[in-house]
Amino acid sequence: xxxxxxxxxxxxxxxxxxxxxxxxxxxxxxxxxxxxxxxxxxxxxxxxxxxxxxxxxxxxxxxxxxxxxxxxxxxxxxxxxxxxxxxxxxxxxxxxxxxxxxxxxxxxxxxxxxxxxxxxxxxxxxxxxxxxxxxxxxxxxxxxxxxxxxxxxxxxx
Amino acid sequence: xxxxxxxxxxxxxxxxxxxxxxxxxxxxxxxxxxxxxxxxxxxxxxxxxxxxxxxxxxxxxxxxxxxxxxxxxxxxxxxxxxxxxxxxxxxxxxxxxxxxxxxxxxxxxxxxxxxxxxxxxxxxxxxxxxxxxxxxxxxxxxxxxxxxxxxxxxxxxxxxxxxxxxxxxxxxxxxxxxxxxxxxxxxxxxxxxxxxxxxxxxxxxxxxxxxxxxxxxxxxxxxxxxxxxxxxxxxxxxxxxxxxxxxxxxxxxxxxxxxxxxxxxxxxxxxxxxxxxxxxxxxxxxxxxxxxxxxxxxxxxxxxxxxxxxxxxxxxxxxxxxxxxxxxxxxxxxxxxxxxxxxxxxxxxxxxxxxxxxxxxxxxxxxxxxxxxxxxxxxxxxxxxxxxxxxxxxxxxxxxxxxxxxxxxxxxxxx
Numbered sequence: 001x002x003x004x005x006x007x008x009x010x011x012x013x014x015x016x017x018x019x020x021x022x023x024x025x026x027x028x029x030x031x032x033x034x035x036x037x038x039x040x041x042x043x044x045x046x047x048x049x050x051x052x053x054x055x056x057x058x059x060x061x062x063x064x065x066x067x068x069x070x071x072x073x074x075x076x077x078x079x080x081x082x083x084x085x086x087x088x089x090x091x092x093x094x095x096x097x098x099x100x101x102x103x104x105x106x107x108x109x110x111x112x113x114x115x116x117x118x119x120x121x122x123x124x125x126x127x128x129x130x131x132x133x134x135x136x137x138x139x140x141x142x143x144x145x146x147x148x149x150x151x152x153x154x155x156x157x
Numbered sequence: 158x159x160x161x162x163x164x165x166x167x168x169x170x171x172x173x174x175x176x177x178x179x180x181x182x183x184x185x186x187x188x189x190x191x192x193x194x195x196x197x198x199x200x201x202x203x204x205x206x207x208x209x210x211x212x213x214x215x216x217x218x219x220x221x222x223x224x225x226x227x228x229x230x231x232x233x234x235x236x237x238x239x240x241x242x243x244x245x246x247x248x249x250x251x252x253x254x255x256x257x258x259x260x261x262x263x264x265x266x267x268x269x270x271x272x273x274x275x276x277x278x279x280x281x282x283x284x285x286x287x288x289x290x291x292x293x294x295x296x297x298x299x300x301x302x303x304x305x306x307x308x309x310x311x312x313x314x315x316x317x318x319x320x321x322x323x324x325x326x327x328x329x330x331x332x333x334x335x336x337x338x339x340x341x342x343x344x345x346x347x348x349x350x351x352x353x354x355x356x357x358x359x360x361x362x363x364x365x366x367x368x369x370x371x372x373x374x375x376x377x378x379x380x381x382x383x384x385x386x387x388x389x390x391x392x393x394x395x396x397x398x399x400x401x402x403x404x405x406x407x408x409x410x411x412x413x414x415x416x417x418x419x420x421x422x423x424x425x426x427x428x429x430x431x432x433x434x435x436x437x438x439x440x441x442x443x444x445x446x447x448x449x450x451x452x453x454x455x456x457x458x459x460x461x462x463x464x465x466x467x468x469x470x471x472x473x474x475x476x477x478x479x480x481x482x483x484x485x486x487x488x489x490x491x492x493x494x495x496x497x498x499x500x501x502x503x504x505x506x507x508x509x510x511x512x513x514x515x516x517x518x519x520x521x522x523x524x525x526x527x528x529x530x531x532x533x534x535x536x537x538x539x540x541x542x543x544x545x546x547x548x549x550x551x552x553x554x555x556x557x558x559x560x561x562x563x564x565x566x567x568x569x570x571x572x
Contacts, residue, residue, distance in 0.1 A: 010341055010430060012538045019519035019541075022194055023224060023235045026201070037545035057342040060375065061538060063277040065195060065293030085375055086346045087277055091293035139181045139307065149299050154207040 002049040002077050004113040004126070005042060006106075007035075011054055012061035013088060017070050031070040048075025051115055055081065055106050059088025068092040068099075078117050080124060080133070082106055093140050096148035100124075101134040159405025161313040162380040163348035166288040169400060170271040170308075178312040178411075186216065186300050187270035187287075187399070192257045193221045194517075195275050197235035199294040199301070200242050211246060212304030219243050220260055221252040223513045224520045255485025255511040258282070258453040262365060263487055267391055268383045269400025273300050278453055278535060281369035283379035284361060285387050286402065288348075290378045311377045312411035313348040314339070315404070318355025320419035325569055327463070327553040328363030329455055329533065332370045333424040335416065337434030345375030347411060350404065352382040355418045361390040362459040369454050370535065373431040423568050425531075426551035429539040437556050440566040446528040448473075448561035450554055451482030451509075452516040455533035458483075458491050460554040465497040467558045467569055473505040474564030480522045481506045482514040506561070518542040531560045 015037050021030045035042040052071065058081035059067060068091050071079065078098035092099040098119060105124055108131070109115065115126040117133075124131045136144065143149055160168065164176050171182035191199060196219060203209050211217070219239060224232045236252075243250035254260050257274070258281040266272065268286035272279065275297045282289030292300075300306045322331065336343070349371045351364075359367070364381055371379035381387075383401040391398060404410075423437035450456070450464050461483060473479040481501045483489040489511055492498050498508050515522035516534030523543030524530050530542050530549045537549035552560070555569040562572045 012536075014518075014536070014538045014541050018545075019223075019517050022519070023197065023229075023232045025197065025231065025234060027198070037540045057345065057375070060341060061277065061536060062194075063275060063279075063291035063293055065198065065295060068293075069198075083342065083345065085342065086377055087291050087293065087372075091295065094293065094295040094299075137181070137309075149295050150202060150206070153299065153302055 001114045001116050002051050003047065004109050004111060004115050005046060005050060005052050006109060006111045007038065007052065007054040009055035010057045010060055013059055013064050013067040014061055016059065016067040017064065022064055022066050027066065027069045027073045030066055031073045034070045034074060043074060046074050046076065049077050050075070051117065052076055052079045053106060053109055054079065056083045058084050060085035063087045065091045065095065068095055068097045072097040080105055080117070093143050094149040096144060098144060102131055105131045159407035161348065161404045161408045161410065162286065162350055162402045163288060163311055163313050163378060165402040166269060166271055167308055167310055169269070176310045178310050180310045182308055182310065183305055184271055184308045185305055186273055188218065188265060188272040189216050189297065189300055190218045190220065190257060190261055190272065190274040190279065191297055192223055192276055193236055193239060194223045195294045196239045199298050200238055202294065202298050206302065211301055214247050216304065217248045217301065218261065218265055219248050219250050220257040222255065222257045223517055225253050225512045228520050253486065253510060255488070256453040256456065256513055258369060259457065259484040259488070263394060263485060267396045268387060268398035269402055273297060273306065277372045278369050280371050280376060280379045281365050281453060283368035283381055284364035285391060286381055286383040288378050288380065291372060311346055311348045313350050314344055315410040315413045316349065316351045317353040317413065317415045318351060318418055319353055319415065320355050320417045321358040322418045322421055325555060326421050326423060327555065328359060328366040329553040330424045331418065331421050332367045333426050333434050333551065334421055336370065336374045336432050339374050341373065341430055341432040342375040344371065346377055349374065349376045349379045355416070356382060357384060357386070358418065360459065361386060362457040366454050373536065423553060423556055425556065425566065426537055428537050428548040428550065431537060431551065437552060437568050440550060441568065443550070443566040444529055445477060445531050445560055445565055447478045447480065447522065447524055447530045448557050449480045449515050449522065449530060449532040449534055450557050451480065451484060451514050452534040453484060454535050455554055456482055456484030456488065458488050460533065461488070461492045461497050463554040464558040465500040467555060467572060468504045468562065469500050471504060471562050471572065473561050477561050477564050479506040479561040480515060481508045483511050485511050515542050531557050531566060533557050
């Protein structure tokens with residue numbers, strides 16, 4: 001079980017991690033500033049295993065991979081949204097952060113709700129109800145399963 | 158079955174006869190651009206690989222443009238890492254030459270290529286009929302190591318352009334109008350393809366401005382038909398097309414839009430969304446603190462000419478900082494030769510070196526709490542240009558310059 005952190009539509013990558021932190025040396029240095037403009041306490045409140053739930057077009061804007069990377073570094077288990085902007089979506093899969101499309105969840109959760117995601121079953125359970133998620137295409141699920149895109153390079157001898 | 162331009166480029170890069178939307182293919186990439194926004198992280202990941210290697214160093218172009226010249230000790234460390242790596246591996250490297258996409262257009266990109274850029278506005282390359290798409294550093298590293306990547310074939314939205322833009326209306330007004338019409342995710346995962354007789358009335362600078370902004374509608378890439386204007390631009394810059402693709406008559410589009418250029422008006426995108434567009438007249442009188450003429454979207458010589466023509470023999474409003482930032486060193490030199498920079502400086506504008514500047518809100522010209530910027534930059538997201546509680550309006554070079562004179566949002570016919 002993890003807690004829900006809820007956001008609205010068109011959350012852009014500048015709001016996930018602002019430009020002035022991107023040239024810091026490491027993701028660990030940046031992660032304290034995650035969602036700074038939307039929820040300044042997010043980074044201190046979020047615990048490993050928690051979830052980010054959003055409405056349409058999550059992660060629109062720049063291609064900064066720092067956006068999914070800071071979420072992963074803070075231990076966010078998955079981002080569940082009605083839809084994702086494509087570069088964020090692709091980057092998240094490439095680094096092994098689950099990004100799940102679930103059309104009916106957003107209206108039915110509140111911040112702080114305890115939630116559980118079963119990737120295998122493709123369902124989210126919260127407040128005594130189940131919500132079905134859209135399955136990833138097989139190819140992309142394969143990248144996630146192996147731990148991200150770089151893992152496949154390191155498998156080679 | 159007919160194919161679109163995007164499908165033809167992917168088919169060629171995948172070495173197959175035919176592709177269709179939804180297919181995933183392994184593709185050979187022609188070029189890989191990366192800038193100082195993420196390259197330091199790519200390098201860290203590179204050194205953690207079991208077998209670090211570069212498939213073809215000639216495909217790589219690295220450009221320091223976001224925070225140049227360097228603004229802090231932390232940035233200096235990230236830049237040094239990038240500079241040293243480029244030197245050690247013989248990677249084509251630019252620092253201070255301009256905003257990455259303008260540098261790429263001037264020096265590298267050609268028609269029919271498939272290009273990954275570690276920057277979302279890589280879709281600008283569609284102006285010459287190249288498939289450019291923005292990626293993160295993991296994607297970039299994988300492509301750098303293997304020369305290849307995976308690509309899901311996008312559906313295509315087709316925009317048939319007719320007519321000609323009215324006097325005083327620009328490509329930027331056109332693309333903001335289109336984004337307003339289809340929405341900030343209206344082209345999510347899709348290619349936006351432009352063609353028709355109206356395209357022939359748009360010069361290369363206008364074409365770059367249009368393609369560059371397509372990611373603000375969520376597009377994976379933007380593509381324009383190759384014509385004599387494309388060929389002349391490439392020839393002028395010493396290059397030839399790799400392929401000249403046009404969509405087949407029976408190509409399948411997700412949707413077709415007919416756009417009459419003569420109906421487009423000056424447009425402003427209000428805070429905090431690029432699709433939040435209104436007729437510029439509706440914003441007239443809005444207080445501003447700063448105006449910005451520059452960026453990969455609107456910092457070319459054509460844009461500076463528009464601004465200088467309006468500003469000539471006038472003054473920037475005393476309470477406004479007007480930042481003028483040519484998109485590349487080549488643009489800067491030409492503006493100097495044409496006397497444009499003198500016009501800007503005489504009027505009280507601040508002319509700066511080519512870089513991303515306040516468009517990305519981290520280097521120079523950032524705005525403070527509750528301040529208002531009118532900008533030819535790419536985005537107006539909350540906090541994009543500085544303080545989280547500040548406001549960015551997007552408009553054409555003409556509207557931005559007129560506003561800098563008036564000290565409030567104004568259109569060019571008002572000054």
